[in-house]
Amino acid sequence: MSHMTQNGHGLIQRRKTRQIVLGDDRVGYVKVGGDAPISVQTMTSGYTHDVEACVREIQKLAAAGADVVRVAVPEKKDTAALREILPRVTVPIVADVHFHFQRALEAIEAGVHKIRLNPGNIQDRAQVRDVIQACKSRKLPIRIGVNEGSIIERRDKQLRMKELGRYFSDNKFGHLLAICITKLEEYLDVFHEEDFQDIAISCKSIDPAFVIAAYTEISKRFDYPLHLGVTHAGPKETGTIRSVVPLGHLLLSGIGDTIRISYANDPVYEVEDGLELLYCLGLRERKGAELIACPTCGRIQVDLFTLTQQVRLKLKEEIRLPIKVAVMGCIVNGPGEAEGADVAIFAGDRRGIIYVQGEKVANVPEEQILERLLEECKSFQSKVERGEAKLGEKKVDIIPPDPIGELGSGYAKIESEKRGVGLPQLDGRSKR
Numbered sequence: 001m002s003h004m005t006q007n008g009h010g011l012i013q014r015r016k017t018r019q020i021v022l023g024d025d026r027v028g029y030v031k032v033g034g035d036a037p038i039s040v041q042t043m044t045s046g047y048t049h050d051v052e053a054c055v056r057e058i059q060k061l062a063a064a065g066a067d068v069v070r071v072a073v074p075e076k077k078d079t080a081a082l083r084e085i086l087p088r089v090t091v092p093i094v095a096d097v098h099f100h101f102q103r104a105l106e107a108i109e110a111g112v113h114k115i116r117l118n119p120g121n122i123q124d125r126a127q128v129r130d131v132i133q134a135c136k137s138r139k140l141p142i143r144i145g146v147n148e149g150s151i152i153e154r155r156d157k158q159l160r161m162k163e164l165g166r167y168f169s170d171n172k173f174g175h176l177l178a179i180c181i182t183k184l185e186e187y188l189d190v191f192h193e194e195d196f197q198d199i200a201i202s203c204k205s206i207d208p209a210f211v212i213a214a215y216t217e218i219s220k221r222f223d224y225p226l227h228l229g230v231t232h233a234g235p236k237e238t239g240t241i242r243s244v245v246p247l248g249h250l251l252l253s254g255i256g257d258t259i260r261i262s263y264a265n266d267p268v269y270e271v272e273d274g275l276e277l278l279y280c281l282g283l284r285e286r287k288g289a290e291l292i293a294c295p296t297c298g299r300i301q302v303d304l305f306t307l308t309q310q311v312r313l314k315l316k317e318e319i320r321l322p323i324k325v326a327v328m329g330c331i332v333n334g335p336g337e338a339e340g341a342d343v344a345i346f347a348g349d350r351r352g353i354i355y356v357q358g359e360k361v362a363n364v365p366e367e368q369i370l371e372r373l374l375e376e377c378k379s380f381q382s383k384v385e386r387g388e389a390k391l392g393e394k395k396v397d398i399i400p401p402d403p404i405g406e407l408g409s410g411y412a413k414i415e416s417e418k419r420g421v422g423l424p425q426l427d428g429r430s431k432r
């Protein structure tokens with residue numbers, strides 16, 4: 001079930017899945033599965049019935065790069081609000097439905113682009129059929145999110161559980177996996193009986209190892225597109241590792257068609273981190289600047305942490321192209337590590353030297369670094385857009401600056417430390 005779609009690094013063979021499409025002529029269409037790029041989803045954190053705030057949040061998430069945004073519709077006033085929200089947003093919207101199948105029907109009626117059903121709390125076959133039929137008539141996909149709650153009973157459930165239990169007997173999560181697969185099969189039966197295939201599947205957990213095991217098993221059994229996620233991952237500070245480890249593992253194994261990272265924080269971070277994960281794995285073409293920066297050390301003589309944050313925010317606002325920007329604390333490792341950067345700044349004694357594609361363009365005091373660096377990034381962006389420069393094309397080797405003259409005592413300090421063991425050249429090799 002694998003096909004030859006590879007990532008930008010040529011390292012990942014994505015598993016072939018069916019494709020679903022969500023959207024409309026106005027917001028555009030997002031394909032999920034098959035050979036479509038892996039999409040990034042998130043969910044609003046505010047009330048859907050607060051129309052103005054909801055529209056604002058959706059548009060903020062869309063601007064951050066979300067391909068799809070999900071909203072909660074716990075009450076009738078939320079599905080009613082969708083009628084006002086949908087015409088004002090620019091991304092496909094998914095209605096997240098729990099407990100009340102009527103909310104799904106109302107959301108579909110309002111024009112939503114996809115429904116998420118929870119098999120754990122919408123179990124009645126007739127109700128599920130109603131939702132399937134309503135989606136079918138409007139060509140809307142449905143995501144089935146499996147969890148540990150009970151779902152539709154079927155006569156051979158216990159038998160199937162036993163079979164799967166034996167199959168998973170050597171797996172730490174065997175019992176839980178058997179439950180999830182059984183429930184998924186049961187739920188899918190209803191969809192198959194209705195001849196409905198516009199399905200995506202998710203099987204989230206807070207346990208990263210279980211997430212890996214579950215999606216790996218599901219991907220062997222079904223060819224529906226998979227929506228990856230770690231649920232309730234916690235605050236961003238720790239949730240990033242909890243999410244990125246299993247999602248990265250699965251994506252590197254070719255599993256996953258759309259992802260949602262979930263944090264107890266502003267969902268903009270979920271979008272940014274989801275995109276960055278895909279960029280790092282070469283699974284999406286980068287939009288906007290790529291920022292690299294040194295961690296700083298005892299050689300630092302500017303406030304690089306503040307500068308890096310300021311540069312990050314400015315680049316997000318001003319740069320559309322995937323310009324590689326390096327913010328380096330000094331010239332010890334900086335030039336080697338910044339090699340390939342289109343625009344780079346090497347800091348010294350409260351100063352910074354700025355290079356554009358290897359060519360030195362400025363030497364400015366610390367308080368002017370941000371402004372000048374941004375100016376150079378913007379001007380480089382315009383040159384690329386006019387066809388006068390190419391991204392990633394290093395025209396001139398970075399020549400070590402006359403450090404004492406240009407960067408001040410920083411380089412002098414380094415030089416004296418290095419004397420006798422060799423001075424680093426700006427291509428990262430040591431001069432011996």
Ligand code: SF4
Nearest residue numbers: 294296297329330332
């Ligand atoms: S670039 Fe310079 S300041 Fe930054 S970590 Fe490397 S040696 Fe330290």
